[in-house]
Amino acid sequence: MVNEKNEDAVAIFIKNFKPSDNLVKPDEETLKKLSESVLPKEYINLLKNYGFGNYGNGIIKVINPFEYADNLYTWIGNDEDNKLPIMMTAFGDLFYYRKLEGEEEDICILDIHYKNIELCEYHFKDFIENYLLNEDIQSSSLRKKLFSEALEIGGELELNEIFYFVPALSIGGAESINYIKKGDANAHQFLLFCL
DSSP states (O other): OOOTTOOOHHHHHHHHSOBOTTOBOOOHHHHHHHHHSSOOHHHHHHHHHTOBEEEGGGTEEEOOHHHHHHHHHHHHTOOOTTEEEEEEETTOOEEEEEEOSTTOEEEEEEETTTTEEEEEESSHHHIIIIIITOHHHHHHTSOHHHHHHHHHHHOOOOTTEEEEESSOGGGTOOSSGGGEEEEEHHHHHHHHHHO
């Protein structure tokens, strides 16, 4: 998808994933830590101007990287400072930013249900424009249809909540509304790691 208006990544994200009314702005200490981290300026600007919370009715959550870093590091097997989680799907899959050498960077997705990691894009703006706005990605990675059904039945997600599958997909559950519950994101991410 080509951005003809040359909008910045934050504007594109906000236009396509409406912020919820109960976003939480980072405090000064968190903003300082974010500014000192490897995270891209666009992401930090998103947090400064809007905050942590649900976007697009919760199909995407912009998360506090420091609250989800331990889960990410448990899953990937190391705790390198050049990798930090930045967003999460409504089903708990983590998008994380990696600062590579020099100007190189990328964003990956950790699929906690199928225990898989995939590269999304090489730059934050491309991640927003080419990945999150891609209809096939919205259908598969964001589980858009299933999310809409779960939202209708289960209601809005709180800041720390996700939809998850019971039983877990890795042990026989199915990506069906009949198998969806709602609960704490951190706890469920760790639980799935232990399976």
